[in-house]
Amino acid sequence: MNMLTKDCSDSPDAAPVAETTAHAPRRKRVQGARPMQELASEFGLSERQLYRLRGRKIEAQPEQNAMNCSFRISARLLSELGHGDLLATEVQAYLAVFIAEFVVTLGEHARDASAPLDPRWAKGNARNAIDQLRAASLRRQEKLRMIMENE
Numbered sequence: 715m716n717m718l719t720k721d722c723s724d725s726p727d728a729a730p731v732a733e734t735t736a737h738a739p740r741r742k743r744v745q746g747a748r749p750m751q752e753l754a755s756e757f758g759l760s761e762r763q764l765y766r767l768r769g770r771k772i773e774a775q776p777e778q779n780a781m782n783c784s785f786r787i788s789a790r791l792l793s794e795l796g797h798g799d800l801l802a803t804e805v806q807a808y809l810a811v812f813i814a815e816f817v818v819t820l821g822e823h824a825r826d827a828s829a830p831l832d833p834r835w836a837k838g839n840a841r842n843a844i845d846q847l848r849a850a851s852l853r854r855q856e857k858l859r860m861i862m863e864n865e
Contacts, residue, residue, distance in 0.1 A: 750764055784814040788809040788813055
């Protein structure tokens with residue numbers, strides 16, 4: 715007879731024994747949920763890494779999370795787009811900060827705006843942002859050159 719389920723009422727040190735189930739009931743998968751292997755491959759992680767990330771409790775603000783991830787994202791983005799020569803340069807550092815700020819700002823805009831974002835605008839907006847960066851860079855260079863000439 716199993717000791718866990720045996721009635722010990724006649725023994726002097728009888729303690730109540732709780733019945734235990736063989737295993738916990740299995741959780742049902744949410745309909746439409748994708749398997750972990752498919753999600754992991756989509757994000758470029760192993761299944762094990764995704765399980766580890768899934769179990770973490772992140773206390774930080776979304777802005778901090780974006781900054782923490784942006785360096786790795788910028789490295790992967792540059793390498794997959796064929797610009798591996800730009801890794802570990804000021805371009806990658808700039809891109810990491812840009813991605814984090816862009817995602818935060820775009821998220822705020824998407825929450826506030828009633829009109830949906832159209833992906834067709836992305837190329838023109840990116841070109842416009844780079845043109846503004848070039849203009850600002852040229853202005854800074856001109857200002858530095860003027861300062862150097864005056865000294």
